[in-house]
Amino acid sequence: MKLLRGFLWLLGFQLLGHAVVELLALPVSHAMAGLLLLLAWLLVKRRLNESVATASQALIPLLAMLIMPGVVGVFFVIDEFAGHWTAVMVALGVGTFLSVLTSLWLMLRFMPKEADGGDERERLS
Structure with missing residues (x-):
């Protein structure tokens, strides 16, 4: 339900x-x-x-x-990209990079912080 x-x-x-x-x-x-x-x-x-x-x-x-x-749907308008493959590839590359960078930033910002393992390392040595 x-x-x-x-x-x-x-x-x-x-x-x-x-x-x-x-x-x-x-x-x-x-x-x-x-x-x-x-x-x-x-x-x-x-x-x-x-x-x-x-x-x-x-x-x-x-x-x-x-x-x-x-x-x-891109396959139906493929002819319109004929002279613009460089721009399309740059846009895809930059867009992918920015997407990954944004995801990384959000992950680091909102994931819970792990406790510092310094005390455990001192006990083990």
């Missing part, structure tokens, strides 16, 4: 994002607006809803499948 409730929360925020984008004529995708609204809600509550966490964990293994339609 917790999984279903979490999916309903996620779907509700996606629908809310859709409504906000349509009403305000924002140049943002509906799903992204829903995710931003979910982020704002989580920041205001200052705790993670257990149902949303359960549903999110169930979606993580499917992430590659969720990204696949966009990747496949």
Whole structure:
């Protein structure tokens, strides 16, 4: 039941994002607006809803499948990239580097600090 409730929360925020984008004529995708609204809600509550966490964990293994339609769509517009392969490759390289750097920074920032092992080393020597 917790999984279903979490999916309903996620779907509700996606629908809310859709409504906000349509009403305000924002140049943002509906799903992204829903995710931003979910982020704002989580920041205001200052705790993670257990149902949303359960549903999110169930979606993580499917992430590659969720990204696949966009990747496949590139094949239909491949002719438009004909003279721009250098720019595409530079953008992919820089984007990947910045993504990895950001992930590393977030990991170092938010992971719990390990206790200094100095005392243990002194006892062993």
